[in-house]
Amino acid sequence: MSAESEPRYPFVVVDVSAEVSDELAATLFELGASGVEERDDQTLLRGVGAGRVTLVASFAERAEAESAIEALREIDATLTPRIEEVVGDAWRDAWKEHFAPFALTPRITVAPPWVEAPTPPADGHVLWLEPGRAFGTGLHATTSLVAELLDAHADELSGKELLDVGTGSGILAFVALKLGASRAVAVDNDADVIEVVEENAERNGLRDRVEAREATTEDITREFPWVVANIEARVLRPMAEDLVRLVAKGGWLILSGILESEHDEIVARYLGLPRGLRHVETRRRGDAAAADTAWVAIAFAG
Template sequence: MEPRYPFVAVDVPEPEADEIAAALFELGASGVEQRDEQTLVRGARSGQVTLVASFEDHGEAQAAIAALGELSPPLAARLEEVVGDAWRDAWKEHFAPFALTPTITVVPPWIERAPEREGERVLLLEPGRAFGTGLHATTALVAELLDEHAAELRGRELLDVGTGSGILALVALLLGAERAVAIDNDDDVIEVVHENAARNGLEGRIEASAGVVEQVTRRFPWVVANIEARVLRPLAPELARVLAPGGWLILSGILESERDDLVAR
């Protein structure tokens, strides 16, 4: 008998996708896929995305559905399953190289692709194992801002708070930053950061560790944090503390209605 693998699918408002995906990982998901207009898979209705989380067993999946139903407002998740092992690699067919910024193209490691134009940089990134594939708008906006100010970034150090896959720290290094420090409160993603850095020959220029910004003891000329406002709000004093005078603080994952309150902090 072929093995049966459960997964949980839930439609969520796009601005809340990162937060809910994080909750799915905390509930035991081994991977979370986001389906929207940028994927080749049909997603949810306009303004929403579909999160598809894989679980090791049906008990974990059912527990996750129950937990999502207890949120405020509750989320109506559904349990589905696939049969056999072909699914483990089938999703890779839907992840193609894409331009993250005018100069950086994200390429999955199973595709061989050299730079195709002058000035293009290729970032090899394994999707699915940690947050930060570059497909989410908040990640892309920060990456584009770093690209736009590459001249000021060149030769400087950057702190990436809530690094996930390490994508923003790696983007900074590709753009010429001298060194990046990447931290995340999820121990499991740090291995992913090291793997992605090694794929791009950047392991000697990045320091990745599990931790929180309160543990950072020095200041940086560049600080980025792509986290939703709910998390950023209490961190505001610490983010200001680790920012060097005259430095750049780039925050993302914030709704327009939340901006003024966060700036005031």
């Protein structure tokens, strides 16, 4: 295919402070971005470093990307957004070069399907995973913190059914199943990820133990003994009543996508509900002193 006939993909790239990155990512969506990737010092493709996040927003047309750049400059004149245009489809696979097997938890090794089977951890399993364009390689701190909590409480998880809200690639549902959960219902409000979850289920021989569908908490009517939700705090706040409603009596709820600076308020929000959950433990990653960049995962039960 010649360069002229190859597809062109415009991106707006802008470096921002971690404190405003979520807000600006939302602004980019409002300006017409079809996707916004946040790169920081913990993501597969790194951001610019300490306390800074690089937002990479994809647009369907170059003209839309140019208007978004003008709008960003009007919102904050100190921002220096730029356009990067990628020609051809090869970039879609570029991340694969960096995605090698790694220990997600003491008992789960994550491996992409294009490598040779790694040795599973003692008393553990290999989870074959291709996230495609869904979130959930396992390399983000929030994913690994929730996976670690599932591993640490695997005795209680064993034989139980789990609901994964905001499943992305399906990674947390698969971790739970490999650790002994009986079945998983994996839901996401992004219809595009469902196929990715189904493919990953197939890869791991878990097709008959995972039900993947486009849904959010409001669409689910029954209770589960285990519920996990790795979504941002700004989604978990309004979702609290609905999410807690889905946790069976004596069940577990694990939340992440929460910054250290948001921890106490989210714990208070969930403990304040009449359901009467108790706070079991919080796992942390990153420099807790930098409360706006360190991530937490919170386990409730009751």
